[in-house]
Amino acid sequence: QQQQQQQRHQQRQQQRQQQRQQQRQQHQRHQEEHKQPPQPTLPRRHQRSACSESEMEIQSWLESAQSAQDVLDSVAQHVGSLGAPELVTAVHVLAKYAEVDAVGNGGASTPQVQQQSSTMAMFSRDVRFQSLLSHLRGCASQLDSPRHVMRVLWALGKLGASGRDVDSIIASLAELAWPRFSYFTSMELSNSL
Numbered sequence: 001q002q003q004q005q006q007q008r009h010q011q012r013q014q015q016r017q018q019q020r021q022q023q024r025q026q027h028q029r030h031q032e033e034h035k036q037p038p039q040p041t042l043p044r045r046h047q048r049s050a051c052s053e054s055e056m057e058i059q060s061w062l063e064s065a066q067s068a069q070d071v072l073d074s075v076a077q078h079v080g081s082l083g084a085p086e087l088v089t090a091v092h093v094l095a096k097y098a099e100v101d102a103v104g105n106g107g108a109s110t111p112q113v114q115q116q117s118s119t120m121a122m123f124s125r126d127v128r129f130q131s132l133l134s135h136l137r138g139c140a141s142q143l144d145s146p147r148h149v150m151r152v153l154w155a156l157g158k159l160g161a162s163g164r165d166v167d168s169i170i171a172s173l174a175e176l177a178w179p180r181f182s183y184f185t186s187m188e189l190s191n192s193l
Contacts, residue, residue, distance in 0.1 A: 061074060062074060062086060062089045062090050062093055063089060063093065065093060067097060068093075068094050068097035068098065071090055071093050071094050071097070072094070072126060072128040072129060072132075073128070074090070075090050075128055075131065075132045076127075076128040076131065079131050079132070079135055082135065083139070083142075084136075084139040084140075084142040084143055084148065085148065087132065087135055087136045087139060088136075088143065088148045088151050088152055089151075090132055091132060091133075091136060091151075091152060091155045091156070091159075092151045092152070092154070092155045094123070094129070094132075094155065094159065095154065095155035095156075095158040095159050098123075098158060098159055099158055123159060123161070124161075124163075130165075133161065133163070133165040133166060133169070134165055136152070136165070136169055137165045137168045137169050137172075140152075140168070140169045140172035140173060140176075141172050141176065143172075143173060143176060144176060144180070146177070146180060146183050146184040146185070146188045147188060149173050149176065149177050149184075149188075149192060150184070150188040150189075150191045150192045152169065152173060153170070153173060153191075153192045154191045154192065156169065156170070177192070
């Protein structure tokens with residue numbers, strides 16, 4: 001009787017092992033059937049993208065610029081050699097200066113729509129700003145970081161930018177961002193809206 005119990009016990013163990021093996025195989029088949037293309041490892045905000053020394057120097061200079069005019073001058077001087085991260089930084093810093101200028105010029109009592117339209121009017125006529133947008137449009141498909149996407153969308157919105165280049169940039173970013181939403185932090189998502 002003990003032998004029979006041991007045999008039944010062994011049979012149950014073998015059945016469980018077979019069931020587990022079948023479940024693993026089903027799970028693997030399911031994963032293969034629903035396999036999505038591998039997602040790139042996206043840099044988080046505390047990580048810097050790999051940049052050459054000159055790119056890092058330009059990025060640092062853009063971030064430490066004293067005015068929107070300094071940023072635009074730097075863009076005009078280096079526009080051909082600026083990569084996607086530097087272009088993102090440039091448009092982001094411009095938007096920050098525009099925001100500060102609006103507050104400094106009576107932004108507390110001036111409606112935001114007026115601030116944006118006067119800021120955009122200033123930039124829309126600037127050849128350096130148009131060149132920045134054109135180059136940003138050309139490399140928008142390279143912006144795979146949620147932080148870059150958020151910074152560009154926030155900056156373009158803050159500047160009230162519009163036009164063919166802006167429409168193209170936003171369309172490219174929307175296409176890139178959709179499959180990567182799970183990588184966005186809540187702050188990156190809210191700033192992108």
